[in-house]
Amino acid sequence: MTLGGSWTEWKRVPSQVLGERLKTVRSLKELEHEMYEIAKDIETGEHYLHYAYLHRNFKAVGPDSGQEEVFHQLMPLTSDDVLGLLFGEQPYDYPNHWDKPFLRNGPEGDYVWFDPSYAAEEEEHEALGLEIAQQLAKFKAEGDLSEDSVRKLLDKLNKDDGEKKE
Structure with a gap:
């Protein structure tokens, strides 16, 4: 089963195709539970950083408890990366x-x-949410809930958000 073309154009890559086309170029690091290597797609010549790690599933109950699973990840590399x-x-x-x-x-x-x-x-959104919550707490603590005060707060929030996007 050989399918052609670059994997970067595929939505899903069958593991069988990876097994047929991916060859190790150089091992970078090998530890007890993880491994890194440079690998090459022998059909296209594209290089990938291959990361594999061993995971033991202790959350499972019964005979599957502690079962080992190996996860693999492949990040495309440029020539400069290699x-x-x-x-x-x-x-x-x-x-x-x-x-x-x-x-x-x-x-x-x-x-x-x-x-x-x-x-x-996600981190940026969390930081923005925290900052808005702090400004709202400060606004509430000041106790001035007039329409003019609320408008000033909203204008300040909009101005701060606009500056961050630029």
Whole structure:
């Protein structure tokens, strides 16, 4: 079963296709529960950072308790990324340096694309929410709930939000 083309254009990549086309170029780090390597799609010549980690499922009850699962993730690499990794000049630890879309094993043995950029957006939204809550608490503590005071608060919130977006 060989399907052609770059995996970056696929929504789902069957694990069988990965097994046929992905070859290790260089091992980067191997620990007891995780491994990093540079791998290459032998059909397209594209390189990937391959991260695998062992997880034990202790939440399961019964015979599945403590069962080992291995998860795999593949992040596309540019030529500069490959050189940086080979010469030890580029950090690669997961999740800190996985900031662009990557493949991870998903349902039914297929690999699916995951975009980690939502995490940064989520942090920004949480920080904005906290700041607004603090301003509202301060406003409430001051005790002036007049229409003019509320309008000034809303204008300030809108102005602050506009400055952050620029």
